[in-house]
Amino acid sequence: MNYNSLQQQVPNKLITDIAKAIDGEFTAIQCYDVLSKQAPNKEIRDRILEIRSDEMRHFQIFSQIYFSLTRTKYTPKMNANCPTNYRSGILHAFKDEQETVDFYHDIAREANNPFIQQQFMQVSLDEQNHAVWFLYFMNQN
Ligand SMILES: [Fe+2]
Ligand SMILES: [Fe+2]
Numbered sequence: 001m002n003y004n005s006l007q008q009q010v011p012n013k014l015i016t017d018i019a020k021a022i023d024g025e026f027t028a029i030q031c032y033d034v035l036s037k038q039a040p041n042k043e044i045r046d047r048i049l050e051i052r053s054d055e056m057r058h059f060q061i062f063s064q065i066y067f068s069l070t071r072t073k074y075t076p077k078m079n080a081n082c083p084t085n086y087r088s089g090i091l092h093a094f095k096d097e098q099e100t101v102d103f104y105h106d107i108a109r110e111a112n113n114p115f116i117q118q119q120f121m122q123v124s125l126d127e128q129n130h131a132v133w134f135l136y137f138m139n140q141n
Contacts, residue, residue: 010069017107018066019074021120024100025059026076028052028093031083035093038086044137051130058123065116090137097131100124 032052039045059076066074083089104124108117 011110014107014110015066015069017103017110018062018069020079021104021107022059022062022066022074022076023079024096024103025055025062027079027082028055028096029059030078031080031089032093034082035086035089038089040086044140047133047137051133054126054130058126061119061123065119090134094131094134094138097127097134100127101131 029052032048032055036045036048036052039048063074063076066072083092101124104120104127108120108124111117111120
């Protein structure tokens with residue numbers, strides 16, 4: 001991967017969207033930690049932790065892209081409170097993953113840079129996969 005050639009003239013909207021994406025990953029990392037502890041069994045808990053490690057990878061990728069574009073390290077912040085119980089956590093996660101797929105497609109479209117486009121398209125495939133898992137958990141019990 002080459003992050004060094006990304007710095008050109010970058011639209012502000014792209015920067016703020018990537019920052020928003022970083023906040024989303026950051027929030028998911030915290031909330032999936034909470035959710036994994038509320039999981040009803042080991043199978044689901046392990047799956048949530050696997051999803052969480054994907055989010056950590058996404059967080060790294062996006063943070064590096066942000067740095068390449070701005071030469072500044074972004075300080076992430078929570079964009080929402082984590083849901084308080086397992087059922088609402090699963091429902092919230094499902095919706096959030098689905099919305100994130102669309103959002104990352106939008107970023108890929110506006111990026112106008114093949115490397116960034118490719119990263120966001122690839123990550124959005126992970127999010128689609130996560131959404132399917134959360135839908136499956138919703139339909140259990
Ligand atoms: Fe993610
Ligand atoms: Fe995800």
